[in-house]
Amino acid sequence: ESHFMGVHCGVMDQMAVAACEPGCALLIDCRKLKLESIAVNLRDSVFVVVDSGVKRELKNSAYNDRREECEKAYAELQKIDPGLNCLSDATLTVLKKAGDPSEVWFKRARHVLTENARVRKAVEALKNGDAPAFGALMTQSHESLRQDFEVSSRELDALVEGALALEGVYGARLTGAGFGGCTVNLVAASKVDAFEKGIVKAYKAKTGLDAKVYRFNPGSPARLLT
Numbered sequence: 001e002s003h004f005m006g007v008h009c010g011v012m013d014q015m016a017v018a019a020c021e022p023g024c025a026l027l028i029d030c031r032k033l034k035l036e037s038i039a040v041n042l043r044d045s046v047f048v049v050v051d052s053g054v055k056r057e058l059k060n061s062a063y064n065d066r067r068e069e070c071e072k073a074y075a076e077l078q079k080i081d082p083g084l085n086c087l088s089d090a091t092l093t094v095l096k097k098a099g100d101p102s103e104v105w106f107k108r109a110r111h112v113l114t115e116n117a118r119v120r121k122a123v124e125a126l127k128n129g130d131a132p133a134f135g136a137l138m139t140q141s142h143e144s145l146r147q148d149f150e151v152s153s154r155e156l157d158a159l160v161e162g163a164l165a166l167e168g169v170y171g172a173r174l175t176g177a178g179f180g181g182c183t184v185n186l187v188a189a190s191k192v193d194a195f196e197k198g199i200v201k202a203y204k205a206k207t208g209l210d211a212k213v214y215r216f217n218p219g220s221p222a223r224l225l226t
Contacts, residue, residue, distance in 0.1 A: 135170025
């Protein structure tokens with residue numbers, strides 16, 4: 001994918017497809033390629049994916065630009081802390097010393113560092129079965145992806161805003177690399193039917209587009225069918 005298609009992607013999608021376990025989220029340490037399965041014990045809630053109907057093509061998007069901007073951020077942070085082995089090892093304290101918050105690379109680094117912190121908090125929320133806390137982190141993640149990483153879109157924002165206005169929605173965010181595609185929402189099980197109808201109606205009114213809705217549970221990895 002990186003060399004043939006020219007999309008300088010990471011390993012998350014491939015790891016998830018190959019190594020996920022039923023009923024679990026997959027925590028990935030990309031530095032060490034260390035994997036940990038975290039049971040999803042968010043009782044009485046459902047993950048609902050909403051397709052914006054806007055096709056995403058990473059090769060023609062700013063995906064590679066984000067990768068380069070993160071590499072720029074790493075280089076700038078190394079000037080302050082030469083011992084850094086990767087961008088995710090930095091701290092917000094070092095970041096604040098390194099540059100101007102208006103710099104593009106600064107915003108990209110801030111997203112990376114705060115997103116990693118949200119992932120760690122999300123693990124605790126899963127272990128505690130705390131759907132409201134997990135959902136709040138999802139929404140915070142979307143805001144960071146929208147403002148600091150700038151990979152959202154008008155349609156994805158409309159889906160998130162529409163979702164958060166509906167009863168029983170714990171959180172919502174874009175999923176994948178952004179620039180189109182889908183959102184993922186955590187919804188109280190008793191409110192899923194109303195959510196499906198409400199989000200389709202709200203999205204149509206806001207964008208004129210038809211959204212498609214899918215309910216999901218964490219499942220098994222890819223396997224050979226014989």
